[in-house]
Structure formats: structure tokens, C-alpha cells
Amino acid sequence: MYKLHSFCQSGNCYKVAVMLDVLGQPWEPVFIDFFHGQTRSAEYRETVNEQGEAPVLDDGGLRLTQSGVILTHLARKHGRFGGDGEAQQREVLRWLLYDNHKFTSYFATYRFMYSLADAAPNPVVMDFLRARFEAAFGIVDKHLQQSAFMVGDAPTIADFSMCGYLFYPVEETGYDVRAKHPAIGKWLASIEQLPGWRGPYECLPGERMEPRRRG
């Protein structure tokens, strides 16, 4: 059985969890204690992931890191959600990269600073991040006005990657993605309807925190 080393506040972990659930693959959560520094410890970096990140997937003897690598591995292994043919596979990779560069990255950092970090955020940094994730959200919303999913008419790992941080409650960011970007909202509703779908706090391990609302 797959073991997903993860914690419930991590949308990067959720990207993998949601795929395993929609694949109908049973998986066992293994808690990573991010908020007490586990991913920043020398031991974690030396023995688990030198990049110091979650998630980590154990697939038998194979240990994988980076959500995009794990999603690609699962798509190939199970023959689902990788895109049909070379042209679609290139599109899937194109959006995976865009997600890591501009779509997830700025929004995830904004959320962390808004409601999860110990230190209060600097409003100048928050404005910087917000302008950037709003630009990315605008580009993706426009794309989804023409297309039911990110690549064609069926879900792929590009969708699982990009939705990772968008199912968390609005109060964790103060930013109502669905209200501001209706095509993204419609797309999230389609993902929620996939058989097996669960939200991040329904499937990932660890204790839910009270958002600090300081953005």
C-alpha cells in the first residue's frame, strides 16, 4: 500500500492525496511534523529529502519526492491522468511547470504568511505576492473559460497539481478564489465531483490549526 508522508496544511501533499483518492488506490498517511521543524532538520534533509520538502511517497521500495514527479509516476504506473498522446503530455507538463513557478507558489506562500506562520507578515510582501498570484489566476481563469479541465475535456495530473491549495477554506487566505474567478470555481466544482474526491482536511494527517487571519 502507498505510504504518503504528509501533513494536512500542505497543498503540495494534497495534490498527491487527491490523485490517489480519485485513482481509487488505498494509501496510508504518515504524519510529517512540519510545524515543529521536521522538514528543516538535518536528519530529514540527509535521509529523506535534500530539498527539505513534503510530500514523500513510498511505493514499495521506491521513495519519491516532489509532487510533480510523484504525480507523473502515478500517471504512468496506472495509465491514467497523464494526457493522451504526446501533444497532451506536453500540455500537462507545461501546466505542471507553470503551477510550480507561478500558480501554486505565490498563493501557497501568501496563505502560509496570512494564517499559518508564527511571525506576522509584512504587508509589502503580501501585496507583492498577491499581485503575482492574481495575474496567474487571471491567466488560468481565462484558459478554463475555453476548456473544462486544464488539458482537454478530462482531468489530468495538471488539474490535481493546480487545485492543491484551492480547496482550503477562504479564511486561511482572505481571498475568495471561486468568487473572483468564476471559471476556476466551476472547474473546482467539477474536481469535487470526481468519484473518491475528499478535501485536504478529510484525508491528510495532523491537527487542523485555527487560522490567524493576519493578512
Added chain:
Amino acid sequence: MYKLHSFCQSGNCYKVAVMLDVLGQPWEPVFIDFFHGQTRSAEYRETVNEQGEAPVLDDGGLRLTQSGVILTHLARKHGRFGGDGEAQQREVLRWLLYDNHKFTSYFATYRFMYSLADAAPNPVVMDFLRARFEAAFGIVDKHLQQSAFMVGDAPTIADFSMCGYLFYPVEETGYDVRAKHPAIGKWLASIEQLPGWRGPYECLPGERMEPRRRG
């Protein structure tokens, strides 16, 4: 012949240029006028790249965007630099994603704000970006203390991607990567010695700008 739509200040364009040069593939540069808004124009986003980014590679009738997609395409097509076997290919993808998420992204933005943007940067944002790219540089430097290239003993597209912004002059960022991270410095020296290698201002189109040094 390949046509690479690009401009000389873009390390993302350079990632592709350096690979084509080291492959020994002739290519024709097509200038993108980024600094006069070409990538932000409605026409560019509707007809060239909805993500509003450079580079764009024309390979016969195929038009590709996202440097990581282009590098992957070229590696498969020419049977070089993609990594040997599945395990190496996963490592290559892992570092391509890390590059987009944390290694190139923060440093490229820092450089843009430091010496290329019209508006003077806010020092709080610069400190935020610097802390993040320094953390990523530390992780990569540690990795390169154990390994001649990012994946194994020979160059791959992970190297071409990650070196993209590191061959620009120090005065464009005020940050001497080679001095601060000696293993990265040694690795860059190895890349410079690959047959066909040229620097970004030697191969990409457009006019070089005087850095503004405002970080």
C-alpha cells in the same frame, strides 16, 4: 532550422539557447520585445503564448512554450541530456520542478527588480526574495558538493535549466553566486567548458542594457 523567440535578458530563453548550442544544433534567434510589452500584449497571449512568457521554440510546424517543456522535447528528440533510465529521468524532472519553484524563480525576480525594472524595488521585497533564493542556493550547493552535475556525472537538461540565470554578470544582481557558493561555481565552470557553450549576451537577440544597480 529551430527558431528561438527570445531576448538576451531572459535566463529562461537562455536555458534553451545553451542546450541548442551544446547539442550543436543551428538555430535562428527571433527577437521578443519584452521591455516594450510584447509578452503582455493581447495579441501575444492570444496567438503565441497564453501564459505570457518567453521563450517560444518553433520546431518545424510545432510551436512550444515553457523552457522545461522545450528542454524535455529536445532531449527526447535528440536522445541526449534527458538522463539514463527511469530513475535518472525522475531526478531530472525533480530538479526541473525545483528550479521553477525555488531556484530560478526567486533569483530571476530579484535580478529583474535589482537592475532591469523601471520602478525602484522595495527593500522589504528584496530581502524576502533574497532569503528564499539563498536557501535554494544552499541546497543546490550542498548537492553539487557530492555530484559533478545535478543528476550524475554528465550534464542533463536539469543543469541547462538551473544555470539559466547564473551566467549573467554579478552587477545585475549584486550577488556573487560563485564566490558565495563554491560548488555552484565549480559546476558553472564545467558547463562553460562544454563544447559549443556561449554566454547569454553572446547568443540571444536584443540590446544589452546598462544595469541600474538599485537593490
